[in-house]
Amino acid sequence: MSEVALPGQTKRTGVGDAAVVRAREDEDVVVGGEIVRHRLSSRVIHWTVALFFFVCLFTGLPIWTPLFGWMATLFGGLSVCRWLHPWTGVAFSIATVVMFVHWFSEMKLTGKDREFLTPGGLVRYMRYQGEDSEVGKYNGGQKLLFWAAALATLGLLLSGIVMWFPEPFGNGVRQLSYVVHDIAFILFFAMIIGHIYLGTAAEPGTFGAIVRGTVTKEWARLHHPKWYRQVTGDAKKR
Secondary structure (H helix, E strand, C coil): CCCCCCCCCCCCCCCCCHHHHHCCCCCCEEECCEEECCCHHHHHHHHHHHHHHHHHHHHHHHHHCHHHHHHHHHHCCHHHHHHHHHHHHHHHHHHHHHHHHHHHHHCCCCCCHHHHHCHHHHHHHHCCCCCCCCCCCCCHHHHHHHHHHHHHHHHHHHHHHHHHCCCCCCHHHHHHHHHHHHHHHHHHHHHHHHHHHHHCCCCCCCHHHHHCCEEEHHHHHHHCHHHHHHHHCCCCCC
């Protein structure tokens, strides 16, 4: 007897929908009314970086200022935070390197993307204004975030090493490391807030791409029209 999948199921697993199953291994493919945007490995990398970032955040804030001292109780006290924070920082840096290698080829800035480097371009991006039929899988703002996150991580890592092992360094370098660490953290935190906003409230349907791995065709056509045309084979600009 041949196996028949019920609606919403697949023959291979019997659970879930075809798009989610396809998203385990593939991306940039059309499955019914959806497009697979991120395969499972990409989503695991993304959420691993996010997890380590927030552990770094919640263990670092009690060290930074007594105002957030209450957060230390979540980890067993301030002494635990002082031990856990640098090790989590190392894990975060390693995960970010993996993310950098994984997405590097897709994050190269084009001449059109450089518009996002201007103050006006950034404002329009955050307000979600303007349309561009040549936006590919990642727009200039997303690429800029990728490179800014990489640079901020480098700043956090190098300054964190000096703070963790201060003995070999002079007093000037040690003092500078605190300034660099604080500035890099503040910029990184601001970027993450913007990233969360744009991935949820500003652009409904975006969050599912990094959870399920899929987006609707309508979402792709609206936000990333060039990528939509490439994936679907629709040569018409909309």
